[in-house]
Amino acid sequence: MSAIRDFFRLAVAPHWEPLRAHLSLAGDTRRDVMSREGVRVLLDALGPDIRWNAPALEIHNVEAGELELNGTGLVLAPSIFLQSAGHVARFTGGRGRDVPVLFFPDRPAADELARLLSDTTAAGERRGRESDGLAALLGRTRAAALRVLREREGWKNAELAERLGVSAAAVSQHTTVLRAAGLIATHRNRSHVVHTVTHLGRLLLQVGALESWPTASAPRPTFA
Numbered sequence: 001m002s003a004i005r006d007f008f009r010l011a012v013a014p015h016w017e018p019l020r021a022h023l024s025l026a027g028d029t030r031r032d033v034m035s036r037e038g039v040r041v042l043l044d045a046l047g048p049d050i051r052w053n054a055p056a057l058e059i060h061n062v063e064a065g066e067l068e069l070n071g072t073g074l075v076l077a078p079s080i081f082l083q084s085a086g087h088v089a090r091f092t093g094g095r096g097r098d099v100p101v102l103f104f105p106d107r108p109a110a111d112e113l114a115r116l117l118s119d120t121t122a123a124g125e126r127r128g129r130e131s132d133g134l135a136a137l138l139g140r141t142r143a144a145a146l147r148v149l150r151e152r153e154g155w156k157n158a159e160l161a162e163r164l165g166v167s168a169a170a171v172s173q174h175t176t177v178l179r180a181a182g183l184i185a186t187h188r189n190r191s192h193v194v195h196t197v198t199h200l201g202r203l204l205l206q207v208g209a210l211e212s213w214p215t216a217s218a219p220r221p222t223f224a
Contacts, residue, residue: 010167015116015117017056018116018117019080019116021206022080022106022108022116023078023080023106023124024150024202024206025202026028026078026106026189027076027078027082027208028203029040030045030076030078030201031199032199033045034200039052039134040052041056045115046076046086046104047085047086047104047105048085048101049061049085049106050085050086050088052181054187057074058087058215059085059086059102060085062083062084062085062086062087067100068210069100070118072097072098072099072100072104073099073100074100074101074102075099075100075101075102076101076104077102077103077104078103078104079104079105079106080105080106080108082103082105083103083105083106085104085105086102086103086104086105086183087102087103088101088102088103089101089103121218126208133204134146138177138178139174141164141166141170141174142177143177144164145160145171145174145175145182145196146178146184146201147205148160148164148199149184149195149196149197150201150202150205152196154189154194154195154196155194155195155196156192156193156194156195157171157175157193160175160195172191175195177201178201179195180199181187182198182200183197183198183200183201183204184196184197184198184201185197185198187189191220
């Protein structure tokens, strides 16, 4: 485990922001495919060795075996480092249930990867300018809220208030503005209000990365 942490610190962490932008855009692209074309087209576009053959998703060139989902669903996760056609792992989700995750390769082309990994100092300066611009556009707290909401799917009001260091009433005011602008979506989960970033919100957050790396993951008709 320490070797993995050391590898991340030395090889990944310095380039994490552009890599995360690549993976985030890859996920958004696949969401769009699923919305427009449906789940079958999405699953067929995960890679040449992954195919939907109803009622099963087949992954070739991996260890033989079967996994019954039994209604748990399947999380799709693009990976820059994966060498095989796909890999399924289980993670403990809500209520202690194991959630299967299918990692599939989404590696940038050689020239694109060079852009992603080059000159991280300049990339940091660009992100700083983007941060100032976003704060000027939305307000500092709302810009910070949008960035926090990008980190994972679904934030409750209380979680967001604690993370931002503001009151729950202030969070409600800020999320109302962001929702009216189409940058976040809100739904109720039992007694909690839950917020997520919309595709428009992610595009706004990624505008700096898109200008710097214009071909960042435009996968073959390929979405989680």
